[in-house]
Structures are given as structure tokens and as C-alpha cells.
Amino acid sequence: MASFLYPLEVEIYISEKYVMNKFIALSFILLASTKSFSIIPFETCPSEAYLFQGNPVQVYGVNLVTGETTILAEETGINGNINSVGFNEKDRYIYGYDTTNFQIVRLGKHFQVENLNVTGLPNHIFFVGDIYEHVLYLYYQNKGLFKISLYPLDFDPSANLIIETITTTATVALTDFAFHPINGKLYGVDNNTGGLYEFDTQIGGEKYLGNVGITGTFGAGYFDSNGYYYISRNDDGYIFRINLADPSNINHQSIKADVFSYGPSSSQNDGARCANAPIINQDSTIDFGDAPNSYSTLLESNGPRHGIGSEFYLGLLPPDGEKDGSLPPLNDNKVGELDEDGVGFVTAIEPGMNSIISVQASRSGYLSAWIDWNKDGDFKDSGEKVFSDTYLLSGNNSLLLAVPYNIATGSTWSRFRFSDQTGIDFFGGAQKGEVEDHTLLITNDGFAIRHYPNESGYITVAFEDNWPYTADYDMNDLVVRYRVTESLKDGKVKSSIIQGYLAAYGASYRNGFAIRLAGLNRTDIDNSLTLMKHNGILQESNGLETLSDEAIFIVSEDMSDVLSENCEYFRTQQSCQETLKFSFELHIFTHEDADTSQLMSMPYNPFIFSTPGHYHGDGIIFQPGRKLEVHVADQAPTEKFDYLNLFGIGVDSSNPSEGRYFKTAENLPWALIINNEWKWPQERVDLVTAYPNFAAYAESGGQKKQNWYLESNAVANQLYQP
Structure with a gap:
């Protein structure tokens, strides 16, 4: 799942150099096979996603829920790029293609490269790959779909593997694909058209399922254990989620890609993940909201959430980690620390009047907020975003809220999100900050509140x-x-x-x-x-x-x-x-x-x-x-x-x-x-x-x-x- 394709002249140059490089690389493999590698597998099926990026390649951990990235390996033992990566649940290694040395490689928990012996590799580079049932699948547009069985490695780490051609027909412009952990089928999104395809790994060919509504270079694709498909767009870092958890969505083309989190931009990249792992582990470092779920609160509803542990938060107490949003009667204060302390309504909220809201910020950053003025259970209506990327200073900030004339009186919900990022919505993940959901009372003119x-x-x-x-x-x-x-x-x-x-x-x-x-x-x-x-x-x-x-x-x-x-x-x-x-x-x-x-x-x-x-x-x-x-x-x-x-x-x-x-x-x-x-x-x-x-x-x-x-x-x- 790379962020680019080589132009034709570069591919020809690679082909001319292929025989020499292949010979050098193969000689290295034969020598290396006599060495004792300290490559050990991952201990578990990890919840984080892995992003391989750059040349020489570096490995990042990606929290799909918030878009946060953490560098895990600044070097992998080779001076080159690794692409077409996939996580193999059978032996808990990551496999991929070394685009610099034209080799199949695998990496363990320390992200160090082990070169593998493979017979029959074609004279072109692979940028698209994933693993299912101990088989590595590779794809190149206009070249074909290929597979390599990894079973021989169970008995001999230096075993010779054989690449097989499934089909030479490959028309979809892919930079990554991924296997659905529940139905075992292979999916990818065309960069140019936004079309979602299901690929036949037996005889080749693809089935068009519908359009996800976005285009771009989707350099990394991942599944989670529920069957949601995540694709990361290179130029802006947005991570989108496609609901393939429900078979009816697949069959009826209800496959819109929603913005799920705001990650960093990237290039020369590819992604791998253990698809049967949940995307939030037991030691959650994520802050969620706690309004009713009609406001998009739970992770399943793409509710708002922020990575914690940074210096960006509301109030005097930093937020604590939660595995999901808390629906009424729960709220964050009832299940954790009393950290929902950042927002105060100083004056009454009355139709047509200005009101003062006090917001305590840990440091300077950006605040966006929504109020459900018509009490219809969402923040989607016109005028309900009341603050948009408002710059806050560290400490207490007094904000003037203009209350519309034609709003319903009574109790309603509000949502406040503070971060170092701009452009975030009332839903979706952000790398840093905090979300606070609060009830508020809208009163008529001349009313007093106690x-x-x-x-x-x-x-x-x-x-x-x-x-x-x-x-x-x-x-x-x-x-x-x-x-x-x-x-x-x-x-x-x-x-x-x-x-x-x-x-x-x-x-x-x-x-x-x-x-x-x-x-x-x-x-x-x-x-x-x-x-x-x-x-x-x-x-x-x-x-x-x-x-x-x-x-x-x-x-x-x-x-x-x-x-x-x-x-x-x-x-x-x-x-x-x-x-x-x-x-x-x-x-x-x-x-x-x-x-x-x-x-x-x-x-x-x-x-x-x-x-x-x-x-x-x-x-x-x-x-x-x-x-x-x-x-x-x-x-x-x-x-x-x-x-x-x-x-x-x-x-x-x-x-x-x-x-x-x-x-x-x-x-x-x-x-x-x-x-x-x-x-x-x-x-x-x-x-x-x-x-x-x-x-x-x-x-x-x-x-x-x-x-x-x-x-x-x-x-x-x-x-x-x-």
C-alpha cells in the first residue's frame, strides 16, 4: 500500500538491473541462511496498526481510533523501503516486499528484517499485499495477482518459497488491500474512482461493490475484529472507516467511507494489522464523550474521542482512559476521575440573548463546540456548531455565545472538543485533547434559574x-x-x-x-x-x-x-x-x-x-x-x-x-x-x-x-x- 507508482521509465530501469541485483540479493540470502537470526514473533495479536514508511523504512504504530502515531523502529536492518506488508496470525510475523533489494522479507516483534528465499519473483516491484490463512498475496496493477504459501517456513526458516500467479489481469488502481477477518474475502478501494472491490483469490478477477464517496492515494488499509475496513489517505492523513461488519451493507452497496480519525500525512507507505484484534486494548489511552448515542457517542457510531497523555485538555484535571463512550446514566465522572470540569455556563441560556461560557484550557489550543438547539437528539442542524476552531489561551477563557431566537426551551445537550488540531467535527477521532459533553437548560426571557x-x-x-x-x-x-x-x-x-x-x-x-x-x-x-x-x-x-x-x-x-x-x-x-x-x-x-x-x-x-x-x-x-x-x-x-x-x-x-x-x-x-x-x-x-x-x-x-x-x-x- 504505497503512496506512489513507479513511472514506466523507472520500471524499465529496474528490469535491466534486476538480474544483477537478484543475483547479489540471492547470494546474500544463501550466506544469511547460515546465520542464526534473532528474529522472534510477536507475543500476541496486537491492537495497534503498523505503518511502514520511507526509504530507508521506519515503522510506526498507529492508533486507528485517534490517528495517533508512535515510532516503533527507526531502522529495520536494511537500507531500503518495505511495502506490501501483512500480519500473519498463524506465526505472528509481518511479511512484506523489500522494494530496494527486490526480496520477500519478514519481521518479528523487534522489526528487524529477515530475508526469505523465494523462487519465481517477477521483474517488477510490489506495493500491495496482505496475508490470509498463512498465504501472502501480492498485487500489481496491469501485472496480476500472486500468492506465496508460507507453510514451508513452519519447518525450515530457510526453506525455499515459490510464488504462484493467480491471474495476470489486474485493472484496479490499488495501493493496498486487506482481508476481512470474518468472511475471509479480500477488499480494496480504487484510488482514482473510489470504487470498492472484492477480489477473487482463487481464480482472480474482481467484483465491483459500489463507490465509497472519496478518492486519493490510500496507502494503508486495515480491518478490525468486527469487520470494519479502515483506509488511510496519504495526502491529508485522514483515516476513513467503511462498514463491512454488516453483510447487508456489502450486498446493498451501503458502503460510504466516513472520516474516522485525523492522522498524519504520509508517503512511500504500507500498513499491516492483526485483523482479529479489537482496535482498543484494555489499557485505553482514549477519552470519549458521554451524551446519548443519538449524538454519535459510542465508537460504533464514530463518536468523538481524543488521545490522552498530552498537555491538551479541558479543566484542571487531565482526562482518564475509557474503552468506549458512556451513555446516560453513565458519564465519565461516574466511571473514572472527576475530569469533566472544563466548561461552565456562567449566565442563563435564553433565546435571542448573549450568554457567557467559561472554558478552562490546560494550554493554548483550538475549541469547537455544538449545542442541540432544537432538541432533536443530534448536532447536525444548521447553526448548531456554536464555536469553530476558536483559539483558547492557557487558563480560563470567557466566550460569548450568541443564542438564536427561534429555539426550544428546556434541557438539551452540548459538546465541547479541545485539541491542537483544527477542522474536527462533533464525531471522529483526534490525536490529542479532550471531549466534554454537558447538559444545559434553555430558559425563556426573564426567567431565573436555581x-x-x-x-x-x-x-x-x-x-x-x-x-x-x-x-x-x-x-x-x-x-x-x-x-x-x-x-x-x-x-x-x-x-x-x-x-x-x-x-x-x-x-x-x-x-x-x-x-x-x-x-x-x-x-x-x-x-x-x-x-x-x-x-x-x-x-x-x-x-x-x-x-x-x-x-x-x-x-x-x-x-x-x-x-x-x-x-x-x-x-x-x-x-x-x-x-x-x-x-x-x-x-x-x-x-x-x-x-x-x-x-x-x-x-x-x-x-x-x-x-x-x-x-x-x-x-x-x-x-x-x-x-x-x-x-x-x-x-x-x-x-x-x-x-x-x-x-x-x-x-x-x-x-x-x-x-x-x-x-x-x-x-x-x-x-x-x-x-x-x-x-x-x-x-x-x-x-x-x-x-x-x-x-x-x-x-x-x-x-x-x-x-x-x-x-x-x-x-x-x-x-x-x-
């Missing part, structure tokens, strides 16, 4: 569902994190957005989760605007409970749906780790004439209830369903609670006449609200065992040991550590 606990943080609400008994009192039967954003106009709450996720479920019973907006009636809610999303997907019901007069929103009637066969519980046993699975959003709007003056303060009143139709406790003589609720201490239950049959049993000491609810005689509650991302005890570890100061805090009515919940005051090995 957050709880803050714009980007979460409270933790944790429940023990064995009420009216304390049982194991591990306070992890249901753990939810959420935040609230209220919009106010003329001092009245006009809308509220509640965003959260299920952090843990350590219950044997089935529990629903709900939030009551005490002080509002159901009739105060504007049902035409209010909506609910689960994992970013709009639900048919907005969650407003129709059986209650109060404004109560049922997030889910059964939060145990997250449980799987892999773990007995969800994220409460240290030995059984699982990723987050369930997130929710409530967008609540009140009627224009609604009186919200009596609405309780954020974070409102979260509670759990028994899932209707399911067993919930030996100490209760009937299966209560919605009639059983568990609230934080001294929060009265809702109108659906069965006061008559449920109060006064077990160890609960509730007394409605005194305003006392859901506490034991020792003031131990069955639910907690903590204004940060609190870590809960492991399964069947008593809360007091994990947090020894909690007993004194509860017994004193909250007057003593008020910092009991801090991790520094906990017994570390008793907490669940994600």
Missing part, C-alpha cells in the same frame, strides 16, 4: 425497605441520585427538571420510586408540556399519578428491573460489579395560573413504595402495594398510604399528632438524603458499622457528628466501591 444541590452535582437518597423493621439496616435497598433545576418568573416556579439515576438496588422486595411535590396539586401540572424520559427515551406516561390529588410523579413502579442473573443485587456486593443501567428525567411544567407559593423546597419529597401485586414483608398481614411507603424522617406519607393498618407496628415510632414519621425510638430513619454523591454500605453491612458516627448523629437529633457521612469518617472496606 439548582439543587448545584448545576452539575447530585444528591443521594438511600432507603431501607424493611420498614417497619430495621432488619440488616444496610441502607442500600434502593439508592438514587438526582438533581433539581427550577425556573422561576416573577418569583413563581414555572418549571422543574429532575435528572437522576439508580445507583444501587440491594433489596429482595420489589420497590417503586416516586417524588412528591408537596404544595402542588395534580391540577396545577400542565400535562401537555410535562414529560418523562428513561435512559434518554421519551416515555408514553409523564409519570403524574392520576389516583392522587397531590402532584406525585411515579418514576418507576418497579426499580428492581435492573437486576440481572449475573448478580444477586445491583451494585451492593463488592465482588459483583455492574455498570449503571437506569436514568430518568422529569420535565415538569405548571399551568400559567398555578399558585406555586406553597411548593416545598428542593429536592422535594422522594419516597419508595411497595410494587403492586408483589410480596413485601412477613410483618405485614396483607400485601400492601402502593399503600406502603417509606419516606425520609419526619416527612408525612402521601394520601395513598394506609395510616390505619400500617402505623403502630414493628419498631417504627411514628406519631402523626407530633409530626413524627418514619423513625425508631432511637431516631434511626429508614431513608436518608445526603447532599452529595455519598457511598453506601456493602450488602448486609449495618449503616452504623460502615459509618460509626451515625448513631450519635441520630440519637442527638442531628446535633452531634454532623459530618458522619463523609468518606473520611467511614470504615472504607465496609463501603461499596464502584
Whole structure:
């Protein structure tokens, strides 16, 4: 997969010199065959791609995901160029053609050349090659397709190999081709036309499959283990991806080449890769985004990503490595370091108004950003790229954002990418930098915004569902994190957005989760605007409970749906780790004439209830369903609670006449609200065992040991550590 073809006069000159050079080279092989080579194979099937470039040749490692290159060998033991390379999975060597000495060579893990004995090599140079099932295939336009079986080398490293002609018909202008690891077929793209071809390695000939939409000298081609085909264009370094993973794409000519990453330009090059390796290894050095996948977030969707370890990043903390994008309810801060700290919305985002955005840069570089103004789940629409290669200085940068007039109010997504490169899009890989995806709230003119606990943080609400008994009192039967954003106009709450996720479920019973907006009636809610999303997907019901007069929103009637066969519980046993699975959003709007003056303060009143139709406790003589609720201490239950049959049993000491609810005689509650991302005890570890100061805090009515919940005051090995 070279970046050039020799002109005719050069080829004639080579032909005249061929006999002499062939004799010298063959003599060298015969002498060399008596030496003991220190050529050893690769230890594994590596994830990186290899690029052979220049004369004398140098070897580079290429990260296809970001386009990053690292020099692996400045010399290979020969003063020449190597082309037509392919990785042989059978013996884990790289094979290729020495275009200077007209020889077939192989290289091991140290990238040193070993010359091979081959009979019948034609008197022209090869620039195109790859390996499949222990056979090296070589191609030259207008000369033919050839093959060399490598099996004899298994028994004798100095064995004489024989080149065979498959066909002398070769019309496609190739500079590389590659074998599909799943179907075993050979593919290449015509440099001049952009046509994708499938080559017959049995009798020769090629089948036209369609046009990939780009042209250029594609000096290197690679496959990954899923069947995606990557081609690197020499003049600009762009690495394109063609979806040949799905057979229907091949059969129906849906073969557009998409920009996948932005690599360096190159020449006199060729590429090889172990096609059955994934393109990201376990020790990932890549930063991904974490918006919903409709915005192109996952690698499969060609989501944005940057190579880490450079001096280019957003915020005060450099990004950590991830194997893929994190879809809601996950985000980078939840699965790694708290490094999503580079972007802040200083002023409200209002239609037709200018807003100030604060961006912290580690050093000078270029920022591009997108906002989904129409909330349609992508960044593709006109005007949604809000900053384009904006030059940032090291430190804090205040940017002026011009907000369009005709945009939808409510919560939406934004994407910020910082790098030393220009011209990057909201998708695709970049060699350096960081990507941060953030939600933001678009408000109407004259609205004020307030957050709880803050714009980007979460409270933790944790429940023990064995009420009216304390049982194991591990306070992890249901753990939810959420935040609230209220919009106010003329001092009245006009809308509220509640965003959260299920952090843990350590219950044997089935529990629903709900939030009551005490002080509002159901009739105060504007049902035409209010909506609910689960994992970013709009639900048919907005969650407003129709059986209650109060404004109560049922997030889910059964939060145990997250449980799987892999773990007995969800994220409460240290030995059984699982990723987050369930997130929710409530967008609540009140009627224009609604009186919200009596609405309780954020974070409102979260509670759990028994899932209707399911067993919930030996100490209760009937299966209560919605009639059983568990609230934080001294929060009265809702109108659906069965006061008559449920109060006064077990160890609960509730007394409605005194305003006392859901506490034991020792003031131990069955639910907690903590204004940060609190870590809960492991399964069947008593809360007091994990947090020894909690007993004194509860017994004193909250007057003593008020910092009991801090991790520094906990017994570390008793907490669940994600």
C-alpha cells in the first residue's frame, strides 16, 4: 500500500538491473541462511496498526481510533523501503516486499528484517499485499495477482518459497488491500474512482461493490475484529472507516467511507494489522464523550474521542482512559476521575440573548463546540456548531455565545472538543485533547434559574425497605441520585427538571420510586408540556399519578428491573460489579395560573413504595402495594398510604399528632438524603458499622457528628466501591 507508482521509465530501469541485483540479493540470502537470526514473533495479536514508511523504512504504530502515531523502529536492518506488508496470525510475523533489494522479507516483534528465499519473483516491484490463512498475496496493477504459501517456513526458516500467479489481469488502481477477518474475502478501494472491490483469490478477477464517496492515494488499509475496513489517505492523513461488519451493507452497496480519525500525512507507505484484534486494548489511552448515542457517542457510531497523555485538555484535571463512550446514566465522572470540569455556563441560556461560557484550557489550543438547539437528539442542524476552531489561551477563557431566537426551551445537550488540531467535527477521532459533553437548560426571557444541590452535582437518597423493621439496616435497598433545576418568573416556579439515576438496588422486595411535590396539586401540572424520559427515551406516561390529588410523579413502579442473573443485587456486593443501567428525567411544567407559593423546597419529597401485586414483608398481614411507603424522617406519607393498618407496628415510632414519621425510638430513619454523591454500605453491612458516627448523629437529633457521612469518617472496606 504505497503512496506512489513507479513511472514506466523507472520500471524499465529496474528490469535491466534486476538480474544483477537478484543475483547479489540471492547470494546474500544463501550466506544469511547460515546465520542464526534473532528474529522472534510477536507475543500476541496486537491492537495497534503498523505503518511502514520511507526509504530507508521506519515503522510506526498507529492508533486507528485517534490517528495517533508512535515510532516503533527507526531502522529495520536494511537500507531500503518495505511495502506490501501483512500480519500473519498463524506465526505472528509481518511479511512484506523489500522494494530496494527486490526480496520477500519478514519481521518479528523487534522489526528487524529477515530475508526469505523465494523462487519465481517477477521483474517488477510490489506495493500491495496482505496475508490470509498463512498465504501472502501480492498485487500489481496491469501485472496480476500472486500468492506465496508460507507453510514451508513452519519447518525450515530457510526453506525455499515459490510464488504462484493467480491471474495476470489486474485493472484496479490499488495501493493496498486487506482481508476481512470474518468472511475471509479480500477488499480494496480504487484510488482514482473510489470504487470498492472484492477480489477473487482463487481464480482472480474482481467484483465491483459500489463507490465509497472519496478518492486519493490510500496507502494503508486495515480491518478490525468486527469487520470494519479502515483506509488511510496519504495526502491529508485522514483515516476513513467503511462498514463491512454488516453483510447487508456489502450486498446493498451501503458502503460510504466516513472520516474516522485525523492522522498524519504520509508517503512511500504500507500498513499491516492483526485483523482479529479489537482496535482498543484494555489499557485505553482514549477519552470519549458521554451524551446519548443519538449524538454519535459510542465508537460504533464514530463518536468523538481524543488521545490522552498530552498537555491538551479541558479543566484542571487531565482526562482518564475509557474503552468506549458512556451513555446516560453513565458519564465519565461516574466511571473514572472527576475530569469533566472544563466548561461552565456562567449566565442563563435564553433565546435571542448573549450568554457567557467559561472554558478552562490546560494550554493554548483550538475549541469547537455544538449545542442541540432544537432538541432533536443530534448536532447536525444548521447553526448548531456554536464555536469553530476558536483559539483558547492557557487558563480560563470567557466566550460569548450568541443564542438564536427561534429555539426550544428546556434541557438539551452540548459538546465541547479541545485539541491542537483544527477542522474536527462533533464525531471522529483526534490525536490529542479532550471531549466534554454537558447538559444545559434553555430558559425563556426573564426567567431565573436555581439548582439543587448545584448545576452539575447530585444528591443521594438511600432507603431501607424493611420498614417497619430495621432488619440488616444496610441502607442500600434502593439508592438514587438526582438533581433539581427550577425556573422561576416573577418569583413563581414555572418549571422543574429532575435528572437522576439508580445507583444501587440491594433489596429482595420489589420497590417503586416516586417524588412528591408537596404544595402542588395534580391540577396545577400542565400535562401537555410535562414529560418523562428513561435512559434518554421519551416515555408514553409523564409519570403524574392520576389516583392522587397531590402532584406525585411515579418514576418507576418497579426499580428492581435492573437486576440481572449475573448478580444477586445491583451494585451492593463488592465482588459483583455492574455498570449503571437506569436514568430518568422529569420535565415538569405548571399551568400559567398555578399558585406555586406553597411548593416545598428542593429536592422535594422522594419516597419508595411497595410494587403492586408483589410480596413485601412477613410483618405485614396483607400485601400492601402502593399503600406502603417509606419516606425520609419526619416527612408525612402521601394520601395513598394506609395510616390505619400500617402505623403502630414493628419498631417504627411514628406519631402523626407530633409530626413524627418514619423513625425508631432511637431516631434511626429508614431513608436518608445526603447532599452529595455519598457511598453506601456493602450488602448486609449495618449503616452504623460502615459509618460509626451515625448513631450519635441520630440519637442527638442531628446535633452531634454532623459530618458522619463523609468518606473520611467511614470504615472504607465496609463501603461499596464502584
